[in-house]
Amino acid sequence: xxxxxxxxxxxxxxxxxxxxxxxxxxxxxxxxEIEQELSRIWSQEDASLNVDLxxxxxxxxxxxxxxxxxxxxxxxxxxxxxxxxxATIQRxxxxxxxxxxxxxxxxxxxxxxxxxxxxAHCVTPSVDVPETCAETIHMTCGGESGRHLDAxxxxxxxxxxxxxxxxxxxxxxxxxxxxxxxxMADRLIVDGSSWHGTGIxxxxxxxxxxxxxxxxxxxFALVRxxxxxxxxxxxxxxxxxxxxxxxxxxxxxxxxxxxxGGAEETNIVKPLxxxxxxxxxLGMKVVKPLAAMTVGPRKPPPxxxxxxxATPGAGLAATLRVERTDVAVVIRPVMSEMPPGTTLRVELxxxxxxxxxxxxxxxxxxxxxxxxxxxxxxxxxxxxxxxxRTDVDLLEEAIEAGGRDPVAAGxxxxxxxxxxxxxxx
Amino acid sequence: xxxxxxxxxxxSATPDAPTVAPETAPDKTPxxxxxxxxxxxxxxxxxxxxxxxxxxxxxxxxxxLREGLxxxxxxxxxxxxxxxxxxxxxxxxxxxxxxxxxRTNLLPHEFxxxxxxxxxxxxxxxxxxxxxxxxxxxxVLPLDDAAWRSFSSRIRYQRCDxxxxxxxxxxxxTLDAIDREQRTPGNHLYYLATQPSAFAEIVGQLGRxxxxxERHEGGWRRIVIEKPFGHDLNSAIRLNREVGKVxxxxxxxxxxxxxxxxxxxxxxxxxxxxxxxxxxxxxRHIDHIQITVAESIGVENRGAFYEETGxxxxxxxxxxxxxxxxxxxxxxxxxxxDALRDEKVKVIRAIGELSPDQTRTAVVRGQYGPGWVAAKxxxxxxxxxxxxxxxETETFVAARFEVDDWRWSGVPxxxxxxxxxxxxxxxxxIQFKEVPHRxxxxxxxxxxxxxxxxxxQPDEGIMLRFGAKVPGLGIDVRSVTMxxxxxxxxxxxxxxxxxxxxxxxxxxxxxxxxxxxxxxGAWARVSPIIETWAESPPPEFPNYEAGTWGPEEADELxxxxxxxxxxx
Numbered sequence: 001x002x003x004x005x006x007x008x009x010x011x012x013x014x015x016x017x018x019x020x021x022x023x024x025x026x027x028x029x030x031x032x033e034i035e036q037e038l039s040r041i042w043s044q045e046d047a048s049l050n051v052d053l054x055x056x057x058x059x060x061x062x063x064x065x066x067x068x069x070x071x072x073x074x075x076x077x078x079x080x081x082x083x084x085x086x087a088t089i090q091r092x093x094x095x096x097x098x099x100x101x102x103x104x105x106x107x108x109x110x111x112x113x114x115x116x117x118x119x120a121h122c123v124t125p126s127v128d129v130p131e132t133c134a135e136t137i138h139m140t141c142g143g144e145s146g147r148h149l150d151a152x153x154x155x156x157x158x159x160x161x162x163x164x165x166x167x168x169x170x171x172x173x174x175x176x177x178x179x180x181x182x183x184m185a186d187r188l189i190v191d192g193s194s195w196h197g198t199g200i201x202x203x204x205x206x207x208x209x210x211x212x213x214x215x216x217x218x219x220f221a222l223v224r225x226x227x228x229x230x231x232x233x234x235x236x237x238x239x240x241x242x243x244x245x246x247x248x249x250x251x252x253x254x255x256x257x258x259x260x261g262g263a264e265e266t267n268i269v270k271p272l273x274x275x276x277x278x279x280x281x282l283g284m285k286v287v288k289p290l291a292a293m294t295v296g297p298r299k300p301p302p303x304x305x306x307x308x309x310a311t312p313g314a315g316l317a318a319t320l321r322v323e324r325t326d327v328a329v330v331i332r333p334v335m336s337e338m339p340p341g342t343t344l345r346v347e348l349x350x351x352x353x354x355x356x357x358x359x360x361x362x363x364x365x366x367x368x369x370x371x372x373x374x375x376x377x378x379x380x381x382x383x384x385x386x387x388x389r390t391d392v393d394l395l396e397e398a399i400e401a402g403g404r405d406p407v408a409a410g411x412x413x414x415x416x417x418x419x420x421x422x423x424x425x
Numbered sequence: 426x427x428x429x430x431x432x433x434x435x436x437s438a439t440p441d442a443p444t445v446a447p448e449t450a451p452d453k454t455p456x457x458x459x460x461x462x463x464x465x466x467x468x469x470x471x472x473x474x475x476x477x478x479x480x481x482x483x484x485x486x487x488x489x490l491r492e493g494l495x496x497x498x499x500x501x502x503x504x505x506x507x508x509x510x511x512x513x514x515x516x517x518x519x520x521x522x523x524x525x526x527x528r529t530n531l532l533p534h535e536f537x538x539x540x541x542x543x544x545x546x547x548x549x550x551x552x553x554x555x556x557x558x559x560x561x562x563x564x565v566l567p568l569d570d571a572a573w574r575s576f577s578s579r580i581r582y583q584r585c586d587x588x589x590x591x592x593x594x595x596x597x598x599t600l601d602a603i604d605r606e607q608r609t610p611g612n613h614l615y616y617l618a619t620q621p622s623a624f625a626e627i628v629g630q631l632g633r634x635x636x637x638x639e640r641h642e643g644g645w646r647r648i649v650i651e652k653p654f655g656h657d658l659n660s661a662i663r664l665n666r667e668v669g670k671v672x673x674x675x676x677x678x679x680x681x682x683x684x685x686x687x688x689x690x691x692x693x694x695x696x697x698x699x700x701x702x703x704x705x706x707x708x709r710h711i712d713h714i715q716i717t718v719a720e721s722i723g724v725e726n727r728g729a730f731y732e733e734t735g736x737x738x739x740x741x742x743x744x745x746x747x748x749x750x751x752x753x754x755x756x757x758x759x760x761x762x763d764a765l766r767d768e769k770v771k772v773i774r775a776i777g778e779l780s781p782d783q784t785r786t787a788v789v790r791g792q793y794g795p796g797w798v799a800a801k802x803x804x805x806x807x808x809x810x811x812x813x814x815x816x817e818t819e820t821f822v823a824a825r826f827e828v829d830d831w832r833w834s835g836v837p838x839x840x841x842x843x844x845x846x847x848x849x850x851x852x853x854x855i856q857f858k859e860v861p862h863r864x865x866x867x868x869x870x871x872x873x874x875x876x877x878x879x880x881x882q883p884d885e886g887i888m889l890r891f892g893a894k895v896p897g898l899g900i901d902v903r904s905v906t907m908x909x910x911x912x913x914x915x916x917x918x919x920x921x922x923x924x925x926x927x928x929x930x931x932x933x934x935x936x937x938x939x940x941x942x943x944x945x946g947a948w949a950r951v952s953p954i955i956e957t958w959a960e961s962p963p964p965e966f967p968n969y970e971a972g973t974w975g976p977e978e979a980d981e982l983x984x985x986x987x988x989x990x991x992x993x
Binding site for chain 2: 226229230232233234236237242245278281282283367381382383384385386387405406407408
């Protein structure tokens, strides 16, 4: 089957600064045809990309076809997810030009087929600067081909450039499909806070994947908390408070649920990351993993790696240890109008040389608020602007993390340990 | 060709920044290191300490939670006290930079701008004026109304004549009230956007009322001083002395806004973040270096100011020598402020001081006459408003310097700056040596030596020129260029230099500010030139036509060594 060449250069008005403009569109039905189309895009003479619908030249802008800085692979189970991701990526064309492949597996039981649409978007930084362009390949793969994502991706990768896999849905960690794809990836981007149930099983499987592959993992759930981390870190920038940091006794994180029974089905990845970030930065180890808190006589928590996490109804408790000191970790649900799983409060309690420090960090509209008491005396109150961050912001920060971010890796590792350990297989 | 996005320094480099009410006077700059309370004070204590008979002072621990934080660190809650708040600099640069920082959430939630000026204004009037200025000078338009509302609510105005002691007494009370009500716990950044003549007076007044003291119950105190810092070596030393009577060096931030420019900062990344350039960055491979700061505009409405300064004081002493030191410096051991500045100072000290005879041969001055620039007829300098019709002020300077050290011995640095040149352009050109052996003798043209041009403005970027074979059957070599432009590679607005510098000052990072010894070192190189000119016969000005690249003598400066200025 031959590529449909009836399209090609797309006529549009000159780009406005920072507004991505569609400059090319064509279709293909095999990997070879996609490769041919990609060659055609950048071998066009400049002027041919600048014609209006009547074939008249509309401007003489120079198209700056340049090397991309990465390969970005998006696995989208639903078309609308793929479109949303593609739109997000277009906003980053100027800063992170990439060859993007949006892959949507379909009809797994039917015959193998491939349908691809190749588009190129250009963006101009300012009026008198050449455009920069990047290509996106939207692929729908039917039948058996959709189960071999690595075989689709590998031939279309730009040599030597890092491969980032963005999996906006829930990756089936442990499956051959994911394993083969992650084997060729340098970075995996997910949103753990969107996973079903508590999200903990998936998180443990992701931690196992992180052990298996030399992979940098960026979780939007963790990236979103950067202002919280800044606010908490700022408390201990104050020399008087810094000594307490090594003597934290309790970390309590409250998260929102809509109704009393909602905790069992509420994703707790975000509150878990808060505790795990603090624990990992302070060199804490897990003594007792998270277990349901009970009212009345205390029952021994489940032991051993891979033990199922008890339901979090009344909250979860764990014990960390730093040097020879135990640190209590509590993650508890609180009724709230906020989206379920949203962190509402992080409380820290520390004792140092007979003196007590209590820090209370809360979210208030688009700000994070810090209050600190030293020996019961109010010692600090401070706000941090924390505007809601879009997918573009999150993707940008995830991409720019570069290499294997030790903070993210340490947080994921301890979060998985708190949840019972990485889940292999 | 792409380069890494130059990241702002993350906070782990300055981990000891206090926020509020530390028991000890906080000093956020890492060098000189604050003296620990129990550090040895007497010779006896020092000897015991060295002999291991006394415990070493406890090391200030870093905040482990800072590690790996990717967001810009938000400065401590603070008040920026803006002197000269009704002036041009405040309206054009400082307030737009602050607004942009606020809009992008880089300023603390608890932040107040206390505008100080001699005129009578209410808070609302100064806010209205700033709003009007932002409509013209903000780099992101239209203004974000919500951001403006929250930003403007943090602006206060206080009338204060700099000579008026009572005004500064009142300032103390105002700042106390702000600290109490707005939870800005004594952290003050004094920004002097005034005429240079007012610097010493303001500093003296601040010292008199104790606003320099980093009090034990209050936070840090810093002062930002705009250029020009002095008008010759003696005045710079005097001003440093006056400032030093009140503020410690670690509290003083002298601005040269060129150092805040993205490309200038990228120069450090380019040199020390890439492995391939540093091995050839020396006398063995580099023939010479040219640094150009060309302006197409004249003196505009700053004739009176320019009459007092001229190109040497306005550009050579600061921007040109700063760029030269960044090009020539050795790699610093760390990216901390004093490590960086130590290396820059070494370069400036290694520049030979020119004798009167050397000045006559190695430095060229010029003044523009009438001419044409950008298809418009323009007046000569002496016809500009507020300029003496017999003025001897130079509007152009070109100089040949050498850096007398192991790396650069024998490599000339040609520096030039001027007004009413054909185009606006600032760039550094590294001219490499010719190939030692001409292999392609059949080529019709001699290939030019390799050249690396670092464009600072406009079209910030980096260009590498090299020889390539012309397609065809023969061997013909032509020069081609590999061109990287920031605008194309990073489709985002770079922060304005003032945004970078103000944020750094609030964070206590002095890397991009000039230190007292740097300023004095630069004056020590430029003052003898100015003195030689003062003792020489009057120059035959004007000696270049507006719209040309300066006087012919500037070309001769290079031509007599077999070189020429790069065509820009």
